[in-house]
Amino acid sequence: MNVERGQDGHEASAGREGRAARVGSRFGAWMSLAVIGFLYAVPLVWGFLVSLKTAGQAAAPGLGVLPRFESESGEVSLFSVAYWSRFIEQAAANYRDVWTSPIADFPLYLRNSLLVAVLSVLGTLVSSSIVAYGFSRLQWRGRDAVFTLVLATMMVPQAVVIAPSYLIFRELGWIGSFAPLWAPAWFSGASSVFMLRQFFLTIPRELDEAARIDGCSHVGVFVRVILPLSRPALAAVGLFQFVASWNDFLGPLVFLNHQEQYTLQLGLANYYAQHGGTPWNLVMAFSTLVVLPVLLLFLLTRRLFVEGVATQGLKE
Amino acid sequence: MKRSPFLVALPWITPWIIGFAAFLAAPIAMSLWYSLNDYSLLEPAAFVGLDNYKELAGDPLFWRVTRNTLVYGLVSSGLAVVLSLLIAALLEARVRGAALVRAIVFIPTLVPAVSGAVSWLWLFNPRFGLINSALSAVGVDGPDWLGSTAWAMPSLVVMGLWVIGSSVLVYSAALRDVPRALYESASIDGVGRIGRFRHVTLPLVSPAILFNGVMSLIWSLQLFAPPHLMTRGGPEETTYTYSMYVYNNAFIYGRMGYASALAWLQILVTLALTLIVLAVGRRFVYYRAA
Structure with a gap:
């Protein structure tokens, strides 16, 4: 009897540990997948982000994700209407330049x-x-x-x-x-x-x-x-x-x-x-x-x- | 179903027969003939016997591109087989967002070689590329990836590992076919996580490993577009691949005869390596009784 109870107790604790290990390993899997997903997305996503910038910014070092625009009073804030109208203008200009390029039809x-x-x-x-x-x-x-x-x-x-x-x-x-x-x-x-x-x-x-x-x-x-x-x-x-x-x-x-x-x-x-x-x-x-x-x-x-x-x- | 005579089937498979004869068998046969000729495409071919093959043996560039290609092929397909199995196994953990990651990993296989090349050229750019920008943010001075003899080939290997989505899908299908009951009975027998992977998962997905290994070996041995577009084979011919050498001889140097000899050798070596991998692989692959 004692032996059996001992076994039961042992299994129960193994079950708890197992559950903790499972939760831990699921979190590990989730983290690994997040990193993998990020790394695999970067080349295309970054290419797209560069396509929205000005030529100067595209060839400048740094980790800036979004384009930056200057006005007389300094850098245009991301949280302004002016920023987003410049943003759209720049992106449209880039894509229009490609579409109508004189060196590539x-x-x-x-x-x-x-x-x-x-x-x-x-x-x-x-x-x-x-x-x-x-x-x-x-x-x-x-x-x-x-x-x-x-x-x-x-x-x-x-x-x-x-x-x-x-x-x-x-x-x-x-x-x-x-x-x-x-x-x-x-x-x-x-x-x-x-x-x-x-x-x-x-x-x-x-x-x-x-x-x-x-x-x-x-x-x-x-x-x-x-x-x-x-x-x-x-x-x-x-x-x-x-x-x-x-x-x-x-x-x-x-x-x-x-x-x-x-x-x-x-x-x-x-x-x-x-x-x-x-x-x-x-x-x-x-x-x-x-x-x-x-x-x-x-x-x-x-x-x-x-x-x-x-x-x-x-x-x- | 009653057996139809071959004549009934013939019209149905005729498109394939014509296509096979005209676009595969005939070109291969013709290039065997031209490999015995001096042929510049501009002048009529002149029969030279085995001269092209003799020249090959003493051509240092031929040996260089062969070595580069074999190294790239073995390293990148080996890494691809392991990495894609790892990703597929992680995806099977069925955590939130796994479907999204599966799609993200698959998408690069759909990206045309030229677009992939310009994206990676930009990432690898020594001055303003993302990789070196990220490295300098943590205080590391990154190398000129594609411009250095030490890093150019490893850079192409990394870029190749971006395109393993099809292997991942093949593994995923194989992993899903592993009966749950086997894992459960292994657990009950006290087999740990690593043991279950080693003794249950690996044998059951081994046919997929062999398939992915053979496919990625074949494809990596013909690497062309990335080095052609990104490094032109440089620096100092460290990324000059066999397919580039065939292309350059045939279409840039106007040496179709020599290129044909190269192409023939490539066909034979690819075939031989595939058969070796299949023969060696078969000994380790476990096929479940259907």
Whole structure:
């Protein structure tokens, strides 16, 4: 009896200590996450804050977060209407300078980027869903072996094949046009095919069997059954392709020749190089405008992104 | 489901076959041929046999960029695997604000390389950058990060660790799949916190560790945009990477033949390293019976 009571008492105290340790460790986890979140946010947030300052302040040392303005009577107080009207004026002037810059045609680069991204998204949606149907709804000899090859191509990084790709696009006469940037997307991408196939496999087969009995062909099943049920997966694939095309730097760098064809990424690289590091506020404003569309897409569709990335890890 | 003949499936997978042949197999085959040629893109190629490969062996810059790239690849992917697992484990503590931190950590993976580069150039700026401003506030005189032979490469490694959000998400999914019951029974058996991590968590997320390790190794071995934009490979070639050398030979020096030999070697070495990591990793990875 005594022994048992002793044990009980021991466990109870261990429970109390355990609870204290748990609260302590939760606080530790919270603190660590706060530090991590802060550190990971700094590069972008700071860039944005610099984009609001004057050129002089952007290139001055110090930890000042907000812009500062001077008037005849000294520094304008943060708690005055005058401060915020100067603030808005300065920010608007920076962003207007970027938009109308004589050395970088921002609206044109924006149009080029959108053109490439939209054509790539359309291409990848059409072609990858067709291919994914072939790898999920049809059973044919050698399918799994070929699908392994598809997955293997996902491991081939762009930089490794960029010089060889140049040779083929040169052969096709595509160098100096947008075609190398969007045409390959019309022949399906490995990760898009993978994501769509995984999704198609979750659609109950009874649905297409029923459609087949009603006389639907494979094309009918694909268009009337599979595609309408796959909207979330198609949206995720489209998003990923949009971000990949929008963010592509190496492709435009290698395949485009003229400044009129620059995408925003090339435009920003060029803008920074031409400015040689002087007006950092403008470089940061340009950069903020380039990041913004992708960031907005992410904030609007966070779940699609998160689930998409998580699926990628399941292919082993 | 009845087995369809290959001819029924063929039209469906034709887009992939064409894309694979035209945009992957053909370029790789063509570059194998051009690697045996002296080819400036301006004049017709001239067959030179293995001369490009022989030149490689005696090219000090080739060895320099290879060493830089391997060092960066191993260090940054090793650190990334550990740091992202740590962050994912912290996020699983489910404290207030964890969802926000998860989003903040993921966002850098969406930031285009050029925007990332200008932001970090500014942070690393020796005179007015945030890092040195913060250091001087605590009385430390920070170095010229990207301009010093000692700090340029470590700076790029740090910048690479900013972009580990996808690994974190893959770990998070794996961590959530670990059955609670296993932790509970380990606790009852008197296994401590570290023991539970070592004997329950690690084996069960080991497939994710292998996946993340292989992916980040492959991607870090092709590092191009940050050094190209931020350091041009300097100072004294300390940040000159392999992909930059391929790019410069192909498109700046007009030596497509030599660049093709370099690219071929890069493909083979990347493949070999991936297979080695997979083979070694498989021995430590625990796959649950499905």
